[in-house]
Amino acid sequence: MKKGYSKVLSALGYVFFVSLALLMLLPFAYMLVCSLQETYSPYLISFNPADYTLDNFRKTFAVSGFSLWVRNSIVISLAGVLLTLAVCSLGAFAFAKKHFRGSRGLMNFLMISMAIPFTATVVPLWLMMGKLKMIDNFFPLIAPIPSMLGLLLIRQAILALPKELFESARVDGCRDFRIYWNIVLPVIRPILITVAILYFARSWNSFLWPLIISNTDATRTLPVGLASIQGTHTINYGITMAGALMNFLPPFLVYVFFQRYFIAGIAGTGIKN
């Protein structure tokens, strides 16, 4: 039999994928170790516990504006996620389940936005926002967050739902919006949470646009703020890494907290047989 052979193969699979996963964590482990020491060369990392300190974090917390940046980032990312879920799930439901003229053309039109590199729109958008007196305002930071990626992912999930689900609802005389609200949304919760995590990380980490559109601490986000203090502390890599780690923490915690739902897929809801 080929039993022995396949056992070796299976073990190799484990070794390969686990080392790959460890490799993914390497930059973050480095970030953590580096952030806990005062180091003026990124290569002189000490493994002596006596050299470990929380000073870099303390110094970063003490920077004026820090708490405002955190608040702004939280407000913008949370509002952006909620807006994305609403806008994308509504659109996805219509494209997946409703019949209307021009649906294919509209979909293609919306897909164009995915082909546009954001860097190409930044300057014109900045000019537009200047004309509309929207610089230093939360609107241009939150409103552009929903995008077609979320709609596509949610649409795929709705398309995968069994037809019987909708038939029984229609037989019961449910209106479309009630089908959307009472049946579709609860059932596709795992994909909604997945989309929420993706968009939270995305808007939390967004850099170029917040850098250009906010000039004061009132609307400045955490990554932009942290980058601005790095100019004066470039020598201590520990501070840079502490900032990077603090910026990484919120999306990471959201991910860990919602892990249970993440990728649960629709299979987990017991609807598929």
Added chain:
Amino acid sequence: MSKELAYPRRKKQDWSSYLYILPMLAIVIFFWIIPILISVVLSFTQYNALSTPHFNGVENYKALFEDRIFRQSLINTLIFVITVVPGQTILAFLTASWIDRKGKNPATQFVRWAMFIPSLASVSIVGIVCRILLNNPSSPLNTLFSLFGLNPSLLLGSEKAAFPTLIVIEILIGSGYYMVIYLAALLDIPHSYYEAAKIDGASQFQIFWKITFPLMRPMTLLVILLGSISAFQSFDLVYTMTGGGPGRSTTMTAMVYLYLYSFKYSKIGFAMAIGNVLILVIAVLTIVQRRLAGRKENILY
């Protein structure tokens, strides 16, 4: 019950549908379409973001096509897309199907968890850390490599190795994201399919090739579409790791070039011309890809 009754075909135009789509439509028009129309206008001007734009016809486009670095950056971008997309799609698919096949155990749970971690961080931070990890002979990663007799300290400084290094890193940090999309889809495959195949005496490989693989087709098309769009637009990693160098253009991609002209050299008109050519290239490739994919993309099971 007749089929007609079971599947009520609603031929009537459903006007309320437009209301559902309106918010997304408004966002796309306001934040994507109008800025691009403005950029088309600006691309025919000389403009430095401070003075008023001066109309100068097709000068920017003429200069662009005579620009050797731009040509190089377009070629680099295409190479980047052609290598990164298959690389990360295959890696994502292999990882996802491995996790799905092995079922829940600490190792698969860990891989599933860890692979996605880079997608949570800002790419520029990952880029900066990777640069630190690779750039010095005494960096932790290079110490590790030297145990195997390798010396990658010059990877990013070498004209030959810098670009492939960027490609490998992009494949690694990007694959977790697509793995998630694949995993969600794999979990949706009804288990009865596998059981039926096993009863019929199908081998593991046959089950993979005849059931899993074809069922993943729609997701693969989505992953390739999303992957190529994001590989095209990839900016942060290249910018933070090499900034287009070494030399003048070894790793220069179109997005980095566009950024440099928008924000470093303040030649907005020229930058907008770069952006518009890029959008045209991406649009053509997207249309070709959708044509090749055909209409089957809507069919899931």
